[in-house]
Amino acid sequence: MASTHRRHSSDGLAQTGVTRSAAELIVVTERTESTIDEIALDTSRFAQSRVADLLPEGAAIVRIFGPANRLYERLTGTAGEQDGADYLNYFSVHGVADLEAVAARLRADDSVAAAYIKPPAEPPIAPPVDVSVHAAPSLADAPPVTPNFEVRQGYLDAAPQGVDARWAWTRPGGRGTGIRIVDVEGAWRFTHEDLLDNQGGVIGGTPSTDIGWRDHGTAVAGEISGDMNAFGITGIAPEASIRAVSIFGGAGSASAIRTAADALSAGDIILLELHRPGPRFDYAGRPDQRGYVAIEWWPDDNAAIRYAIGRGVIVVEAGGNGGENLDDALYDIRPADFPVSWRNPFRGAAADSGAIVVGAGAPPPGLHGRDHGPARSRLAFSNYGSRIDVQGWGREVTTTGYGDLQGGADEDLWYTDVFSGTSSASPIIVGTVASYQGMSAAGTGRKTPAQVRARLRETGSPQTDAPLRPATQRIGALPDLRALSDAPD
Structure with a gap:
């Protein structure tokens, strides 16, 4: 039986070039x-x-x-x-x-x-193959005024290509008005020129000084709540408020989730931008991320998610980039060091954490001149199975940070065209949920975590087949805000 007390170093760099958190x-x-x-x-x-x-x-x-x-x-x-x-x-x-x-x-x-x-947590950026590796920041100076990159954000478009955010912006509350979000991960740059209007900063933990974590958090925040203005990018829910809790500084992931939950009210949202090595390869960190799973596998993280859900807070969780079938019988085996009462959370039922778990799907072929397979098909690195509720784009996401689209000496002016993984997919879901909750609040009232998850599973643009990756390898549908808002109460 695999054991979870295998020794893991927290000193080295993860596959993404980001310093791992401590075990x-x-x-x-x-x-x-x-x-x-x-x-x-x-x-x-x-x-x-x-x-x-x-x-x-x-x-x-x-x-x-x-x-x-x-x-x-x-x-x-x-x-x-x-x-x-x-x-x-x-x-x-x-x-x-x-x-x-x-x-x-x-x-x-x-x-x-x-x-x-x-084992140490890592940000779930796609493994380093092909275009998923972020280009080094451009050395060219940023222009006096940042261009408008919104046309490159195809995930804002109408279904089936995107989530139809632009339609939602025309509806009362559809910009995420009044909804509060806390992102749990490593670091951020809330001084970025496109993250100034609705950002509340870091409210827990100590942000990592690692630029990889900082770029990652900045990219996540841009997807969700990037400012609505004439330059740069626009978040799916640009009027939602976003804050952050770091897993660094001694807090750890479960404590960070609890801190986030205590800072929010029923109907608000926590995003978990983390994954860890799972039991497939005895919890060993790997450059290809094979076997990595969602953090709800660990009892304390699962309990912290249930704590948040019990308080009425919606939790959106990256499903992980391990290429794993989470329905595999491997995950029914209780690790020797876990409590006897532990049950496989990927089976749901009594062990269900209540989180919305996100897989990574392909963007439309040809976007940014690249092709990752049929739109909304499972990307090879994405975990899949009945526990995965919904998908977001796992490639070609244009947002703040990294500097490959616009670079220069000032990080506050950096933008990327290639944010990836269940890292990029999960903020698409958070932005969608914030927009939906904003519209709900302007109508019949905010929805519960269970209601939101059920509606995401019932609506949206369906997953498609890809060679060797049929739609039976479930990552769920890509949300459609128009259909989501039309779903009966």
């Missing part, structure tokens, strides 16, 4: 009662103290879901209240050099249900 040691203590009461709080505090006693000098144990005595208040009146005590059991351990030795010591204690090491 994370997660501890899950034995379950308490389902609801939060004084007994559950006392039991959890004892378990925390016991785990702290087992740690080496200088190490620290941190509650993923924040102070125990505040969790009840945050969950009161939400769908997550009835299972609130479960969140008391999740901890991350910091300041440990030998993660594997400490994890083994913790697993031997009766108070510990699981102790596992999560």
Whole structure:
């Protein structure tokens, strides 16, 4: 049986040239009662103290879901209240050099249900083949005024080519008015000239200084909420507010998701722009990203997503670039270090996180002079299966950052034509959902996470076949905002 406590270095560069995040040691203590009461709080505090006693000098144990005595208040009146005590059991351990030795010591204690090491997270940019590698920033000076690149953003167009954002802009709320979004990943450049109107900055974690992460976050933000003006690009939901939480600075991914959820209200949106090596190759990082999966595979990330969904927050999650069939029986095997209660989240049912999981489809052939197969067919790197809800473009996305379309010395003027992967696909879905939620708020009211996911699965421009990649390898439809807004309540 594969183990999740394989050693992973966080020092090297990922396949995208981006520094990996650190591996994370997660501890899950034995379950308490389902609801939060004084007994559950006392039991959890004892378990925390016991785990702290087992740690080496200088190490620290941190509650993923924040102070125990505040969790009840945050969950009161939400769908997550009835299972609130479960969140008391999740901890991350910091300041440990030998993660594997400490994890083994913790697993031997009766108070510990699981102790596992999560491999470093990476941004889900497409593997480095053909045009998916971002060109180096152009050395030519940017012009005095940036040209209007919106014509290159084919994903804004009417269905079936795009999501019909331009139509939505003519509808009340269709520009994402009043909708708040938090992007969870590594770093951003919110000083970019096309990200000034509705950007709230970083509200958690410490952004990485790595330019790869910074370009990535900047590109994501541009797709969603790039300013509506006469130059550069325009986001799908240009009036939506976007903020960010970094997984760096000791927070880790699950804690970052919880921080994002606490900053939002029901009907707002979290975007998870991360994937990790999965069990196919024993959780090893690989340059080709084979075997990488969505982060909900790990119990603490899954719990953090369920926490957000329980608060009514919509979660959009990159499906990963591992080329994996997530319906494979491999994913039914419980990793030895996971809690006995763990079930395969890719099967849905009781283990369903509630997130909208995104696959990567091909843009129309000939866009930007390149051909990646039939429009809306599965790109070879994209994970697929019944758990994937919907697709976005996984190639040829024009947005802010990187500098291959417009470069120069000033990063605030950089634009790209080739943003890719489930990295580029997922922001298309977030922008679409923000636009739809804005229209809904202007009408009958915001939709719930379950309602939004159901409508995305029921509508849209259907997936197509490609050689060796039939539509039965599900990545879902490309959203169509006009059809989405016409779906019955």
